[in-house]
Amino acid sequence: ILNVEQSPQSLHVQEGDSTNFTCSFPSSNFYALHWYRWETAKSPEALFVMTLNGDEKKKGRISATLNTKEGYSYLYIKGSQPEDSATYLCAFRAGGYQKVTFGTGTKLQVIP
């Protein structure tokens, strides 16, 4: 069983604040790390897929970094907006294997 952990479990921030959260995963046999955004009553939507140590990806105000040697990825949101409120999931893929293991997510609430 692969251990993929996310922290914090939930987070409340004020509109305009920047925030970040963490995904920890096994540092051995790494292949890819995915980030998804999951709004209530919708389905998860892919944000990033990261494969190389030191990778940084950016999409608008959201960015992510990857450290495969120590087994963590950070997701950053700059200037949070109410529409950023969602659960952010990371998913770890080992060694070229299609199976992904999801973390339990960080639930973000941005307060106007």
Add this chain to the structure above:
Amino acid sequence: DAGVIQSPRHEVTEMGQEVTLRCKPISGHNSLFWYRQTMMRGLELLIYFNNNVPIDDSGMPEDRFSAKMPNASFSTLKIQPSEPRDSAVYFCASSLGLGSAFFGQGTRLTVV
């Protein structure tokens, strides 16, 4: 492409009845995943197919659950007989190779 299409969106059934959930993946995608979302366990992978062949069904809870993918454009997840503890949202997702998965809208199953 319309994305991953799941049917029905909602299903309410009585304990002991057979339930069949359906999924049409994105055309051209060669991997298909069935997930179950519950409050307790988050998003769990039940089974996935690669090129229509079941690769890993270790997440299928018990023999009451079965999944098929008779061709590249259709998959079913069957529960027979259904039990109240099977109540959950069931997601189907598809991907191309090792890329990010695209999720359907989910089927909310309630077993009474």
